[in-house]
Amino acid sequence: MTTPTRRQHTLEVLVENEPGVLARVAGLFARRMYNIDSLNVGPTQDPTISKMIIVVGVEGHSLEQVIAQLDKLISVISINEILADTKATDHGVTPDYQN
């Protein structure tokens, strides 16, 4: 039996340090069914900017789509991928559903 490999990506996300910014990011991941493996928030040298380190498990979604949706949040200033699990394989799954 093999366990499906999930590709993990670590994103360094600079955000405006303002109330509600964590809810914006967490809510986006929840409503678009993206998996957060871990999320840390900390200060930067600029008190108006916070840094989030988000480890995201990409399954059924492309990393590009996760980043593009995250980038639409006005409070998100920049997104950089800092580590990639190169051993895992990419799962290109196209959404198919009916409603």
Added chain:
Amino acid sequence: MTHVPTANGTKMTGATSLVKSLEAAGVDVMFGIPGGAILPAYDPIFDSTIRHILVRHEQGAGHAATGYAQVTGRAGVCIATSGPGATNLVTPLMDAAMDSVPLVAITGQVPTAAIGTDAFQEADIRGITMPFTKHSYLVTDPADIPRAVAEAFHIANTGRPGPVLIDIAKDALQKETTFNWSETIKLAGYKPQIAPNQSAIDDAAALIAQSAKPVFYIGGGVIKANAAPELCQLVELLGAPVVTTLMARGAFPDSHPLHMGMPGMHGTVAAVTSLQKADLLITLGARFDDRVTGKLSTFAVNSKVIHADIDPAEIGKNRHADVGIIGDVRETIKALIPALKIALAKQRADLTPWLNSINNLKSTYSLGFDIPEDGSLSPQLVIQRIGQISGTDTIFTSGVGQHQMWASQFISYEKPRTWLNSGGAGTMGYGVPAAMGAKVGAPEATVWAIDGDGCFQMTNQELVTCALNNIPIKVAIINNESLGMVRQWQTLFYEGRYSNTSLDSKRIPNFPMLAEAMGCVGLACDNPADLDKTIEMAMSINDQPVVVDFRVHKDAMVWPMVAAGTSNDDIMIARATAPDWDSQEL
């Protein structure tokens, strides 16, 4: 539209600062209802140059602001108090987000000290609306009001348009502040890309020139970007067929010979099939919605895709793009025209066989409907005649359901911003308040709401607002005494078990009397012989809203249809009837 106000540097309350900021942002009208938490703002509104239209329900304010925005291209403004006032804006905000409508919603919030205490009329409206606002603010310091307003309008109107919420604590409205309006927007995390990348344009042009079976797949973004004239030039340069989605009706003239109609669940056979059989989709301001693609894994399987959109997250979201172009779609089309001329000079595929086969489908499977044998009124005929009699300068809105689909099929749209509907959200009840907002935004235009008897009963209270505020809209209730589209699905997929879809609206309410009670003219029509003269009567009344109860045949269905979750290849032109594919060469 904006200007630096002379009041800069003067002391005033947060409430006055809000109104001065809205004036500085160029707001000329807003729709709303006062209440406790927003009440301080209503005092300076009393003296403002901004026309405030007092609606009867906040949902009406939100959809009216949307109708106004869809007609004018400028952000619509709605205003409500805290708690239930604010939550009544939830549906319009979601609706505006789904259809990319620029909207600014202002809500009062309980005083800062009471936030988080479950105070009277407290609701975390910013939290509630976070999934479908483009951005949102909770303002607790009056000094932040001008900046929040300036940013909100900038965000709502630029990039991919969308709704922005400003929630303002009551004490921030009451406190003294020094007014300071600035045009300078500093948003480190918001820089929409307007100009397309030239190499992507060149790649797209080369792909188009190689293609033997291209189709222009046109979405609502073309209307948002005011790109209809440029689109026409591009289409005529290539000579390829065009389809316009539900949100793009009017972006390309229906009368144009290259127009194949609307694609999607209730699209024409020609439009749906042209997408399915294409070798290239030239996608402009559209988003591969499930109502267009049908079962995604079977959608246009042999086609390459050029996808141009201002929202980078749309590129590749549902369908892989061979060439993605991020930018304002008008700028994209303007760049594509010269690039395509160069590419076509080197190589030009013969599109004649492709056009012949699609045109053959267009003529064989043109949209039509059966006239009921019992002499009753056909809903499609009513809508078609309203379109023909009122003309192509008329603005149409609709609710959601069968009447919406027929209004998209049987009215000929020749100009952008003449067809307003709730496409992504599918909000029943959108029609009347959106028509109100449209008429305020375009007072010279005839505005018809094509509504259903179900939809009409959700939001008709705004006819009182229309009657009292000299907003003479016209409403056609396509009264089939049922939730028609749901009933159609019950007919097709639930063995005709009509669970809770009969509204009995030919018995109750009496729509003409209801209309008269709300200060409108109420008319009724139940037979084809009276149809034209009833419509002409409604057209002749311009000093009052008019409501016409068109009592139509209830078994009419919307065709063609691609059933939910099935492939576009399985399009039906009538019940259990597929097109005769054997006679077609594609």
